[in-house]
Amino acid sequence: MPESDVDASIRGARRDGIAVGLATAAYGISFGALSVASGLDVWQTCFLSLVMFTGGSQFALVGVIGAGGVAAGGSAIAAAALLGVRNVVYGMRMRPVVGEHGLAHRVAAAWLTIDESTAVALAQATDRAARVGFWVTGIAIFLGWNLTTLLGALIGDALGDTRAYGLDAAAAAAFLGLLWPRLKRVQAGATAVLAAVVATVATPVLTPGLPVLVAAVVALVVGWLDLFRRREAVG
Amino acid sequence: MTVWHVILIATAATLALKLAGHLVPASFLERERPARIADLLTVALLAALIAVQTLAVGRTLVVDARVPALVVAAALYAVRTPFIVVVAVAAAVAAGIRLFA
Numbered sequence: 481m482p483e484s485d486v487d488a489s490i491r492g493a494r495r496d497g498i499a500v501g502l503a504t505a506a507y508g509i510s511f512g513a514l515s516v517a518s519g520l521d522v523w524q525t526c527f528l529s530l531v532m533f534t535g536g537s538q539f540a541l542v543g544v545i546g547a548g549g550v551a552a553g554g555s556a557i558a559a560a561a562l563l564g565v566r567n568v569v570y571g572m573r574m575r576p577v578v579g580e581h582g583l584a585h586r587v588a589a590a591w592l593t594i595d596e597s598t599a600v601a602l603a604q605a606t607d608r609a610a611r612v613g614f615w616v617t618g619i620a621i622f623l624g625w626n627l628t629t630l631l632g633a634l635i636g637d638a639l640g641d642t643r644a645y646g647l648d649a650a651a652a653a654a655f656l657g658l659l660w661p662r663l664k665r666v667q668a669g670a671t672a673v674l675a676a677v678v679a680t681v682a683t684p685v686l687t688p689g690l691p692v693l694v695a696a697v698v699a700l701v702v703g704w705l706d707l708f709r710r711r712e713a714v715g
Numbered sequence: 716m717t718v719w720h721v722i723l724i725a726t727a728a729t730l731a732l733k734l735a736g737h738l739v740p741a742s743f744l745e746r747e748r749p750a751r752i753a754d755l756l757t758v759a760l761l762a763a764l765i766a767v768q769t770l771a772v773g774r775t776l777v778v779d780a781r782v783p784a785l786v787v788a789a790a791l792y793a794v795r796t797p798f799i800v801v802v803a804v805a806a807a808v809a810a811g812i813r814l815f816a
Contacts, residue, residue, distance in 0.1 A: 503797070503798075506797070506798065506799040507798055507799065509799065510798075510799065510802045519718070520718060520722075524718060524719065524722055527722060527726070528722060528726065531726050531730070532722075532725065532726040532729050532730070534729055534733070536757065536760075536761065537725070537729050539764075540760065540764055541721070541722070541725050543764050543767075543768055544764075545718065545721065547767060547768070547771060547773075548773075550716055550717065550718055550721065553716045553718075553720065553721040554716075556721050556725065557721055557724050557725040557728065559760060559764070560725040560728065560729055561725065561728040561729060561732065562756055562760055563756075563757060563760050563761075564728065564729035564732040564733070565732060565753045565756055565757075566753050566754065566756070566757050567729070567732050567733045567736060568732050568733075568735050568736040568753065569736065569750055569753050569754075570736060571733055571734070571735065571736015571737045572736045572737075573736075574736070574737070575736065575737050578737075586734075586737050586738065587734065587737075589737055590730075590733040590734045590736065590737040590738070591730070591733065593733050593736065593737070644810060644813065644814075645806055645810050646780070646784060646805065646806035646807060646808065646809030646810035646811075646813070647806055648768065648781055648809070649769075649780065649781040649784035649785065649805045649806055649808065649809030650784075650802045650803070650805050650806035650809075651768050652765050652768040652769045652781060652784070652785050652788070652805070653784065653785060653788035653801055653802045653804075653805030653806075654798075654802050655761050655764045655765045655768060656761075656765055656785065656788050656789060656792060656801075657788075657792060657798045657801060657802065658761050659758065659761040659762060659765065660792045662754075662757065662758050662761075663758075667755070668754075668755065668758045671755045671758045671759050671762070672758050672759070672761070672762035673762070674759075675758070675759035675760070675762040675763045675766075676762040676763060676765060676766035677766075678763065679762075679763035679764075679766040679767050680766045680767075680770055680771075680776065683766075683767060683770065683771045683774060683775075683776055684774055684775065684776060685774075686774075687774070688767075688771070688773060688774065691763065691766075691767055691771075692760060692763040692764055692767055694763075695759050695760065695762070695763030695766075696756055696759050696760055696763070698755075698759045699752060699755035699756040699758065699759035699760075700752060700756075702755055703748065703751045703752030703754075703755040703756075704748065704752065706748075706751065
């Protein structure tokens with residue numbers, strides 16, 4: 481590849497990363513506000529964005545605590561951990577991309593391994609562009625996500641009675657926004673519908689938090705047996 | 716258990732998972748079936764969270780302002796409305812219904 485094309489592909493990766501970073505940062509406001517509405521304080525909310533730094537697990541943790549309080553703590557931990565399992569797969573895909581440069585470098589890469597940094601890296605045509613895309617996206621989101629989390633938490637704190645502002649409905653809409661891009665395949669759609677039904681049916685029977693975990697069994701069964709594949713379009 | 720305990724344990728678990736992908740020799744999860752289950756796990760948990768967040772109040776099922784708000788949110792995502800706009804509109808729909816109902 482000529483040098484100018486290499487430069488262009490690196491610039492493209494950098495641009496992708498910053499664009500995705502800015503778009504994702506906006507989610508932080510809703511996370512911060514919802515977290516405070518669920519009963520966490522501003523420090524706890526910011527700690528999650530700084531250290532946990534994986535949106536799905538963060539939303540799940542505050543969602544389960546919001547529904548069941550500290551009594552549902554075990555379920556909140558399990559839900560956050562189960563939603564973090566996909567990061568193991570992302571990490572394995574990003575390992576050859578970031579290279580092997582010592583422990584600190586690998587820990588930093590692991591920390592920044594999330595949906596968006598992985599997606600931008602995988603979308604690049606060259607190894608160098610993939611590496612640039614991964615780091616630029618990860619760092620841009622890390623900065624934006626933490627700033628907007630703090631902002632959202634302060635706004636949520638100032639609002640007071642959050643139910644009157646519809647923040648409980650906003651939480652459901654936020655989860656739907658995380659789910660929506662994953663529903664392109666029939667198998668995923670069927671899993672989502674079944675899991676929602678299982679969680680709903682289990683709600684009157686089990687303590688708050690557990691219905692969400694029981695619904696995870698749907699993923700195990702559908703994934704293990706590879707159900708709902710036949711009607712999928714090829715490609 | 717306090718909220719901080721929940722936060723610290725959950726954070727340790729999610730960080731360990733992130734590190735596992737980068738540090739543990741890859742083999743098991745690279746196979747098709749575990750990778751597929753990991754993928755569907757995310758879908759199932761998010762869908763279950765939506766159901767609970769929309770219909771549950773403790774251990775009772777309640778249909779209230781959250782349901783129309785979620786329907787509006789789904790319609791907006793279907794026409795590719797940005798996340799933050801959808802979340803704000805969903806909150807406004809629920810708040811509006813509660814104000815006037």
